[in-house]
Amino acid sequence: xxxxxxxxxxxxxxxxxxxxxxxxxxxxxxxxxxxxxxxxxxxxxxxxxxxxxxxxxxxxxxxxxxxxxxxxxxxxxxxxxxxxxxxxxxxxxxxxxxxxxxxxxxxxxxxxxxxxxxxxxxxxxxxxxxxxxxxxxxxxxxxxxxxxxxxxxxxxxxxxxxxxxxxxxxxxxxxxxxxxxxxxxxxxxxxxxxxxxxxxxxxxxxxxxxxxxxxxxxxxxxxxxxxxxxxxxxxxxxxxxxxxxxxxxxxxxxxxxxxxxxxxxxx
Amino acid sequence: xxxxxxxxxxxxxxxxxxxxxxxxxxxxxxxxxxxxxxxxxxxxxxxxxxxxxxxxxxxxxxxxxxxxxxxxxxxxxxxxxxxxxxxxxxxxxxxxxxxxxxxxxxxxxxxxxxxxxxxxxxxxxxxxxxxxxxxxxxxxxxxxxxxxxxxxxxxxxxxxxxxxxxxxxxxxxxxxxxxxxxxxxxxxxxxxxxxxxxxxxxxxxxxxxxxxxxxxxxxxxxxxxxxxxxxxxxxxxxxxxxxxxxxxxxxxxxxxxxxxxxxxxxxxxxxxxxxxxxxxxxxxxxxxxxxxxxxxxxxxxxxxxxxxxxxxxxxxxxxxxxxxxxxxxxxxxxxxxxxxxxxxxxxxxxxxxxxxxxxxxxxxxxxxxxxxx
Numbered sequence: 001x002x003x004x005x006x007x008x009x010x011x012x013x014x015x016x017x018x019x020x021x022x023x024x025x026x027x028x029x030x031x032x033x034x035x036x037x038x039x040x041x042x043x044x045x046x047x048x049x050x051x052x053x054x055x056x057x058x059x060x061x062x063x064x065x066x067x068x069x070x071x072x073x074x075x076x077x078x079x080x081x082x083x084x085x086x087x088x089x090x091x092x093x094x095x096x097x098x099x100x101x102x103x104x105x106x107x108x109x110x111x112x113x114x115x116x117x118x119x120x121x122x123x124x125x126x127x128x129x130x131x132x133x134x135x136x137x138x139x140x141x142x143x144x145x146x147x148x149x150x151x152x153x154x155x156x157x158x159x160x161x162x163x164x165x166x167x168x169x170x171x172x173x174x175x176x177x178x179x180x181x182x183x184x185x186x187x188x189x190x191x192x193x194x195x196x197x198x199x200x201x202x203x204x205x206x207x208x209x210x211x212x213x214x215x216x217x218x219x220x221x222x223x224x225x226x227x228x229x230x231x232x233x234x235x236x237x238x239x240x241x242x243x244x245x246x247x248x249x250x251x252x253x254x255x256x257x258x259x260x261x262x263x264x265x266x267x
Numbered sequence: 268x269x270x271x272x273x274x275x276x277x278x279x280x281x282x283x284x285x286x287x288x289x290x291x292x293x294x295x296x297x298x299x300x301x302x303x304x305x306x307x308x309x310x311x312x313x314x315x316x317x318x319x320x321x322x323x324x325x326x327x328x329x330x331x332x333x334x335x336x337x338x339x340x341x342x343x344x345x346x347x348x349x350x351x352x353x354x355x356x357x358x359x360x361x362x363x364x365x366x367x368x369x370x371x372x373x374x375x376x377x378x379x380x381x382x383x384x385x386x387x388x389x390x391x392x393x394x395x396x397x398x399x400x401x402x403x404x405x406x407x408x409x410x411x412x413x414x415x416x417x418x419x420x421x422x423x424x425x426x427x428x429x430x431x432x433x434x435x436x437x438x439x440x441x442x443x444x445x446x447x448x449x450x451x452x453x454x455x456x457x458x459x460x461x462x463x464x465x466x467x468x469x470x471x472x473x474x475x476x477x478x479x480x481x482x483x484x485x486x487x488x489x490x491x492x493x494x495x496x497x498x499x500x501x502x503x504x505x506x507x508x509x510x511x512x513x514x515x516x517x518x519x520x521x522x523x524x525x526x527x528x529x530x531x532x533x534x535x536x537x538x539x540x541x542x543x544x545x546x547x548x549x550x551x552x553x554x555x556x557x558x559x560x561x562x563x564x565x566x567x568x569x570x571x572x573x574x575x576x577x578x579x580x581x582x583x584x585x586x587x588x589x590x591x592x593x594x595x596x597x598x599x600x601x602x603x604x605x606x607x608x609x610x611x612x613x614x615x616x617x618x619x620x621x622x623x624x625x626x627x628x629x630x631x632x633x634x635x636x637x638x639x640x
Contacts, residue, residue: 066537086540087540092538095534097531099532099535101550101553102632103553103630112539112549116540116541116545
């Protein structure tokens with residue numbers, strides 16, 4: 001099978017990993033961060049990666065983004081290598097920390113990728129993406145004048161500003177408190193519904209993963225691998241109180257079982 | 268004593284108030300006994316003695332300030348009247364100093380408790396401190412007839428400064444406007460450019476950093492005569508010394524600053540597929556700015572020192588270092604001090620300008636905006 005052959009399945013696949021492995025050499029011997037990962041992310045899906053620390057969920061996301069290089073197996077992004085996809089500016093990446101540049105205002109931070117990529121109609125894009133994350137009116141504030149939740153929203157606006165179809169999010173709400181996190185989760189779902197982007201989302205919160213996703217990838221550590229892939233049957237319309245319904249709790253229980261299974265041979 | 272229990276004065280302030288009052292009382296007795304005490308000085312020690320009444324009656328802080336002013340003026344007025352200053356004169360100086368300290372203590376307490384505006388009076392304290400220093404210097408050198416060769420009075424230095432303005436301006440132009448500024452610009456510029464090259468190539472990092480280190484370890488006294496032989500007697504050789512002194516601080520600070528951007532900030536640039544120069548201009552140099560300004564500030568004072576010292580080793584007959592070395596030989600110590608005063612003001616102003624630019628450029632840094640990281 002040739003990698004770039006456009007079959008009917010590939011047309012839908014945004015990310016396709018086959019037997020993917022990544023080993024970090026360290027002074028204490030090799031650390032297997034990813035082992036034999038097979039996974040396809042289709043266009044328009046919201047895929048969550050969940051697992052304990054060290055399970056390779058962030059490493060997998062960074063591999064898609066070409067921030068890490070796999071040591072075995074194949075990985076395609078939009079049908080090309082991750083490196084080409086990065087050079088084509090195929091994705092927007094949201095990090096664990098907002099990483100806004102403190103010498104730039106919010107509007108200038110959102111404009112940063114636009115300046116680098118030489119895109120036109122900056123003002124229109126800034127206004128549109130800040131409106132998407134409900135930060136209209138904060139254009140001229142500096143990042144250190146905003147709360148943590150607002151900073152993370154600004155960093156999401158920055159990742160959206162150049163209209164990449166794929167959004168990679170690495171525990172973007174991990175440092176925020178529960179209430180802000182709930183709010184941003186429902187905002188993110190609305191944003192996803194409006195923009196129809198493909199989202200890969202790393203988290204270690206079971207409710208967050210179940211609430212947001214159309215597909216949940218459960219991973220386990222040592223070596224980092226996929227133990228379960230759960231297709232969610234929750235409706236597309238998800239108010240926050242869907243988290244008390246039996247369907248939601250059943251999915252959450254299955255995720256928890258998957259996490260526990262990955263842990264069973266430890267301790 | 269009831270003053271000890273009065274809550275409005277701290278223990279230090281009580282002690283100062285007591286000291287000022289008692290010293291005034293003693294000076295008053297001695298002055299009355301001598302019979303030839305000048306009237307303003309008598310008035311000062313008399314009123315100062317009266318402040319001992321603060322035991323019963325609270326004295327507002329500006330009374331202490333007024334007494335300090337009155338004492339200073341009375342002392343200056345009395346200075347030329349005596350061949351050798353009598354004991355009550357020195358006691359009055361001690362009392363005046365105690366009133367000044369007490370006034371500043373109470374003023375800063377009032378600013379802290381927001382009884383008076385810190386914006387207006389905050390400046391009074393450092394200015395008063397500087398003036399008090401000059402005042403004590405003036406009174407002690409003239410009152411105790413300190414030989415001018417050891418330490419001239421500030422007024423003598425000031426008179427000499429006004430009388431030699433053309434000389435001082437010519438020296439300033441030669442040393443500061445030519446040697447210091449040119450050397451500073453070239454040294455800092457070269458350090459900055461080499462830092463960027465060093466950062467780009469590990470090979471240069473291994474080769475150039477030790478050489479920079481080596482050059483910075485060379486003593487100015489050693490390289491100055493060599494630079495004079497290489498670049499001649501005029502300002503160019505002094506600028507070369509300044510380049511040698513300012514290059515290394517800039518190199519080391521910029522190299523350290525370029526590694527300040529966090530890995531997450533660099534990863535962000537990588538996800539945008541940003542080029543090397545885009546990452547440098549939009550991330551790494553702004554993040555390095557606090558380090559670069561540190562070097563600019565260190566170098567602003569180093570450059571002046573370097574240029575002045577370098578002029579000791581051969582120069583045309585103009586320049587601040589040349590003037591200092593020749594006038595010391597002629598025992599014109601007041602002109603040496605005038606030259607030192609010009610150098611101090613010029614160096615401080617240079618530093619201040621750089622610090623102001625730093626505040627404007629690195630306004631976002633926690634150390635400038637007074638926030639947390």
